Amino acid sequence: MDKLNINDIGPNELEHIPIPEGLEERxxxxxxxxxxEERKPRRFAFSKTLRYVSAAxxxxxxxGLGYYTFTRVYDNPTTAICHAxxxxxxxxxxxxxxxxRALTLLAVNLNKGMNQLEKAQAISAxxxxxxxxxxxxxE
Amino acid sequence: MLLAVASITxxxxxxxxxxxxxxxxxxxxxxxxxxxxMAGKKAAFSIPGVELNINNITxxxxxxxxITSEEKHTAARLRAETLSFLKxxxxxxxxxxxxxxxxxxxxxxxxxxxxxIVMLNEEAFETSVIVFSGSFSLxxxxxxxx
Numbered sequence: 001m002d003k004l005n006i007n008d009i010g011p012n013e014l015e016h017i018p019i020p021e022g023l024e025e026r027x028x029x030x031x032x033x034x035x036x037e038e039r040k041p042r043r044f045a046f047s048k049t050l051r052y053v054s055a056a057x058x059x060x061x062x063x064g065l066g067y068y069t070f071t072r073v074y075d076n077p078t079t080a081i082c083h084a085x086x087x088x089x090x091x092x093x094x095x096x097x098x099x100x101r102a103l104t105l106l107a108v109n110l111n112k113g114m115n116q117l118e119k120a121q122a123i124s125a126x127x128x129x130x131x132x133x134x135x136x137x138x139e
Numbered sequence: 140m141l142l143a144v145a146s147i148t149x150x151x152x153x154x155x156x157x158x159x160x161x162x163x164x165x166x167x168x169x170x171x172x173x174x175x176x177m178a179g180k181k182a183a184f185s186i187p188g189v190e191l192n193i194n195n196i197t198x199x200x201x202x203x204x205x206i207t208s209e210e211k212h213t214a215a216r217l218r219a220e221t222l223s224f225l226k227x228x229x230x231x232x233x234x235x236x237x238x239x240x241x242x243x244x245x246x247x248x249x250x251x252x253x254x255x256i257v258m259l260n261e262e263a264f265e266t267s268v269i270v271f272s273g274s275f276s277l278x279x280x281x282x283x284x285x
Binding site: 109 | 167168169170171173175177179180184185196197203234235243256258269271281283284
């Protein structure tokens with residue numbers, strides 16, 4: 001028997017073709033099944049623990065890489081020169097003079113403050129002695 | 140973020156002051172730990188009038204930043220910004236010396252890894268800030284006093 005092509009069948013002839021029994025119910029059941037499938041919540045690809053472990057691993061990796069880079073830069077004398085490039089002075093003598101100047105200023109000002117403190121302590125001690133003397137006389 | 144923090148410690152510079160490295164009318168000087176070590180190897184550090192061996196302190200320094208402005212408005216801005224930073228940060232004022240037209244304030248912050256001493260020097264039209272960073276204690280710094 002020749003196979004019928006659906007495009008060759010006219011709309012009038014289509015109406016006369018009998019619908020197989022139970023087709024409607026079967027189609028409805030299939031559509032319901034697809035709908036249920038769509039509504040079903042998708043399972044997470046990773047469990048919570050696995051996600052935490054992955055996050056911790058990522059952080060450890062970043063920290064490890066950071067530490068490695070940091071220590072390598074510091075341990076390697078060639079890269080240490082890169083740090084020197086950030087210095088204002090390339091000449092150690094000028095750097096020493098400037099460092100000495102800065103430390104001198106700090107020392108001078110610290111001394112100024114401490115000298116005043118010592119003076120104040122001396123005055124305070126003298127006042128205390130005078131006060132005690134007067135108190136003894138009154139007694 | 141951790142790398143950023145590490146880089147601050149590695150360079151021995153207080154980030155807040157590092158931004159003045161490229162500011163108009165401000166002179167910014169930075170001396171690194173490496174340069175301090177190299178300078179110390181060539182000749183011992185000495186301060187006129189201070190007989191103590193200051194190499195003990197310089198060995199503990201990781202950097203010195205010197206920020207100066209001699210322009211009236213910039214100097215005032217530098218002073219205000221420095222004071223604001225010191226007040227908002229965990230800095231304790233150690234000392235203030237007012238003399239003639241000069242005012243000197245010394246601040247200190249002792250951290251677990253890095254300690255900082257900031258000296259703010261104000262004159263009529265000039266402001267200078269000297270920042271000492273390193274792993275030193277307040278006692279180490281006070282050894283500079285006679």
